[in-house]
Amino acid sequence: MAMNERYEPQSIEGKWQTRWDQEGIFRAGRRPDAPKKYVLEMLPYPSGQMHMGHVRNYLIGDVYARYYLMRGFDVLHPMGWDAFGLPAENAAIKDGVHPAIRTRENIESFKAEIKTLGYSYDWSREVNTSAPEFYRWNQWFFLQMLERGLVYRRFSKVNWCTGCHTVIANEQVKDGRCERCSSEVLDKEMPEWAFRITKYSQDLLDALDTLKEWPDSITARQRNWIGRSDGAEVDFRVQGHDASLRVFTTRVDTLFGCTYVVLAPDHKLVAQVTTPEQRANVEAFAKRMAAQNKTEQLGEDTEKEGVFTGAHALHPFTGQPVPIWIANFVVSDYGTGAVMSVPAHDERDFAFARKYSLPVRVVIQPATGDKLGAGETLTGAVTADGVLVDSGDFTGLPSAEARVKMAATLESQGKGKATVTYRQRDWGFSRQRYWGTPIPIVYCEKCDPERKGIPVPLDQLPVRLPDIDTQEVLTGRGEPPLAKVASFVNTECPKCGGPARREAETMDTFVDSCWYFARYLSPHYDAAPFDPEVAKHWLPVDVYVGGPEHGTMHLLYFRFWTRVMKLLGLSPVDEPVTRLITQGIVNGADGRKMGKRYGNGVAPSTIVQKYGADTARTYVLFAGPPERDFDWSPDQVEGVSRFLKRVWALGATHHASVADVTYDGPYEGKALETRRAAHKCIKRVGEAIERLSFNTGVAGIMECVNALYAVGTPETQAEKAAMAEAVRLLARILTPFAPHIADELAEAYGAKAVTVSEAWPEFDPALVVDDVIPYAVQVNGKLRAEVRVAADASEADVRAAAEAEEKVKSALEGKTLRKFVFVPKRLVNFVVG
Secondary structure (H helix, E strand, O other): OOOOOOOOHHHHHHHHHHHHHHOOOOOOOOOOOOOEEEEEEOOOOOOOOOOHHHHHHHHHHHHHHHHHHHOOOEEEOOOOEOOOOHHHHHHHHHHOOOHHHHHHHHHHHHHHHHHHOOOOOOHHHOOEOOOHHHHHHHHHHHHHHHHOOOEEEEEEEEEEEOOOOEEEOHHHEEOOEEOOOOOEEEEEEEEEEEEOHHHHHHHHHHHHHHOOEOOHHHHHHHHHHHOEEEEEEEEEEEOOOOOEEEEEEOOHHHHHHOOEEEEOOOOOOHHHHOOHHHHHHHHHHHHHHHOOOHHHHHOOOOOOOEEEEEEEEEOOOOOOEEEEEEEOOOOOOOOOOEEEEOHHHOHHHHHHHHHHOOOOOOOEEOOOOOOOOOHHHOOOOOOOOOEEOOOHHHOOOEHHHHHHHHHHHHHHOOOEEEEEEEOOOOEEOEEOOOOOOEOOEEEOOOOOOOOOOEEOOHHHOOOOOOOOOHHHHOOOOOOOHHHHOHHHHEEEOOOOOOEEEEOOOEEOOHHHHHHHHHHOOOOOOOOOOOOHHHHHHHOOEEEEEEOHHHOOOHHHHHHHHHHHHHHOOOOOOOOOEEEEEEOOOEEOOOOOEOOHHHOOOOOHHHHHHHHOHHHHHHHHHHOOOOOOOEEOOHHHHHHHHHHHHHHHHHHHHHHHHHOOOOOOOOOOHHHHHHHHHHHHHHHHHHHHHHOOOHHHHHHHHHHHHHHHHHOOOOOOHHHHHHHHHHHHHHHHHHOOOOHHHHHHHHHHOOOOOOHHHOOOOOOOHHHOOOOEEEEEEEEOOEEEEEEEEEOOOOHHHHHHHHHOOHHHHHHHOOOOEEEEEEEOOOEEEEEEO
8 A cells, every 4th residue: 555645643543443443452352362461540530521641641551551462461451430429529519410411421521532542442341430230339348348347337536528518538638628629627526337447457568568569659658557556555544533544655665754644635534534623724725626627736847735634644653643634746536545755755745845844754775875864954855765764673674675574564464465556547438428329228216226227138239329400419518418318218127127218328439449440350240249250360450550649548448448359259369459550740831730620731632633642642651751740841742743754754755665575685784774773672662661661662763763764765675675674663663652653554564454463573682782883803903804793792702703704814824823902892903923
């Protein structure tokens, strides 16, 4: 076929997308005997128009999917929609459109735009989390976990978003505000459903060491979020009361230095122990703290303040009374809500003690060096381990040994014990929203007077979200929206058949994303969430791409859920993902993160319409390493467009004269240099893809194209054959980056199949030596030959190559070698006599 002289992407890209679809090129399972690769990007929330930040996320996975196909793998690369959630509901409130309608419209728009970019998705596996066929299994998981004690009902403090009028997770609170709407978040006590993720805290923590292909930043954040602390619980009896304060400390070796204890302002014992004289001050302080959010209270820069309760606690070893305070740096839902304060050996405690003139008692001395003076002379806390002093029977022990012996003594006396605590808390997931998965629970006054909840029988799933006039009952109008829908909440008790009410709250949408990756394996399976036999083949996900902001939310939750799936006999693996790739942000031209919030998004459609999908793809991949942020640059888009036009012109210019040429070699001169350029490109680009350096891969292709232009017009049969080979190889190398132009070039140069169905090309090792340099070969100072060897060749290698030359052999024949002169990278000289 003849090639057009002009590169017109709009005329070729639709053609190839249609052909890929018709031939089912990207359907998983087409190579049942091949090894598998499961490549996945975090599924999008279809909240509106795509922008180039989305494009980047999906492109990373697409490059790998296409590359692995060419490497001979059976590749699963699916796509679906995280379709439940508050954004669609908020949009419905604003625009008067039902969330289901808005979500469906957004999906259609989002999908159409995705398809214009030529992603290699297996659309036969598409899922929509707002479909009853999907959320039925959310409810099934809930009931299975409820049966096993991994779901429970609790009454606790929650994060209440004053803007969204719903509960949000701890991880969604940023600097005391909702990460979604930026409204203030308040503490609020209310009943909620929770997943017992803390049962897996230690396992989730230990397994981080096995995630060798996860970014260190993500595993470090999860390690910190889980927050294991080894220490001891210590009981302080309250003087004059039949009550005890239990504190947790990692430094029980400093116990004899405790000079006061501190309670959270809302600790349950505050009201009981506060003296009448101090009650007004304590209540005023507690009220002021209740109006603040936890971030304000616990912030590094927040001034530490408190109030004395008037009560005292008895030291568990000495029996001496120590004052009980309440302060803003202790919260009731972390640890025990009470801490022992050792100002000589804790910076926070020291600052508080100095502010309120509390005693400072030194009980740890450095093992070597200068000793500490009395507490009154300290200018700051000394927090390092050392040797105990003034600590009763434990005096003289090193800190580490003392911690063990003191914990054992406390336990033997019934005053405490060694223990482990975690910063992580159970995941409260019930939400006061309409657009989410209904929780499959009913309440019956007769059978369930304590309102613990009665499970909906499995054969009654799914409990469908009612199709209602959402303008009357949407989130933000008081009680949960579903509580106002009589046709939904009024039902029959599954136990007695009498009147009952359904749970009106819905599930956090993180439930959907906990396990969606497994639903892709068998999206139409009806006997379970997915087919366990299929899971044995495809799991775990080999490459997972998404934003680092999900490090302690989705990326932790779905690790927990995978363990639950294994417990239920569904999954063969504990960990869902082998290799995690976290992509950087695409900033708008104004330097801010591209998105709807700032109105700086660049729609892919505008780039595709003007330059073509391959330009959009190649620019995003060339702009920087996938894990780094980059700023959008219209000028650089133009530059990439010009590059692809050069690629096209290279193929079109030589097509008529070289495409049908056959030649068996040898190759020398320009023909050899042409082949070297192409084979070096194969090596460089393949290595770049393997190490997640797509930008250097694109740069390697650009260098290859420049080199092919530099060799000039091919004239001999060898030069023409070399150029034809180079263009064909270039098309295959381009495939993961710019697949449309790659397929068009390949077809013009005789390919019968699409390039992604062809094997990734193998390079000839002899042609990819990075630098080949000439050595002048002299015999007694007279030039006899020139040899070309690798730049890093040893003296022995250069000498051997020189001695192999016929003219050198003749000059040396019958002579005695007196000296061999080696000048690196220049010449060798045989001195003979």
